[in-house]
Amino acid sequence: QRFQRREYAPVKAAFVGQRGWGLKSTAKIAENEFVIEYVGEVLTKKMFDERLAEEKMDAERLCYTLRLKGQLLVDAGGRGNLARFIYHSCTPNLEAQKWIVERRACVGLFALKDIEPDTELSFDYNWSDRRMANMECLCGAPNCRGMVGVSTQPKPAGAEAVKPKKKVKKKAKKQSKVTDDSCFECSEGGELVICDKRNCTKVYHLGCLSLPNAPTGSWLCPWHVCDDCGGMSRNFCSLCSTSFCQRHSAGKLIDVGDGMRICEYHQ
Secondary structure, three states: HHHHHHOOOOOEEEEOOOEEEEEEOOOOOOOEEEEEEEEEEEHHHHHHHHHHHHOOOOOHHHHEEEEEOOEEEOOOOOOOHHHHOOOOOOOOOOEEEEEEEEEEEEEEEEEEEEEEEOEOEEEHHHHHHHHOOOEEEOOOOOOOOOOOOOOOOOOOOOOOOOOOOOEEEEEOOOOOEOOOOOOOOOOOOOOOOEEEOOOOOOOOOOHOOOOOOOOOOOOOOOEOOOOOOOOOOEEEOOOOOOEOOOOOOOOOEEEEEEEEEEOEEEE
């Protein structure tokens, strides 16, 4: 309900030195307390990349985006609230959590510890985008990674590494296959498992699939398996792995133009 009512912790925009304007607490914030929702324009990753190119924006604009689900992003660069002032830190006092509120995906920032008044607020952007690889981190933390574009995404044991934009040779079939360079569910990079279906470029984190270990043998990703019966899918959501066989697809997906269809989650 605090999401719906916009009941945020007491915060204010404040000047924080060479980095410019940041966000500070104006009263004590308790550990695990909901601080503020990250508000912005919801776009697909493709739409955002096209906007970057069309408006000739540099990689710093990526600092205003957060992942929602699948290929969806929240862009607070043009439309947002006070959360857009929060800087990255390698030792943050907030963390971003994804919530579903009235069937709408939201990102909320929660306190990792007790925060005293007049303390600068920060969270780990956890970006792995190559366009931010040379963006210097100015958080000043003892464990500073040096660059903002370095992901801290945990590496699940047994997962197969996928290097961006390179062909990955599959041992079982002894053939090369070009895959995506980020997880289809969360759009982050890292250690990823590859779908074995021919011509499918999708890759996933084990955690996003709720799998404890890497699958063995020939493995099909969730995009090819009907959500209702487990059969082979014929109709697919363009933004996530939701899909249905011909028998169960009636009324499940909506055409939104440009060849895209979306499931109920994204409506």
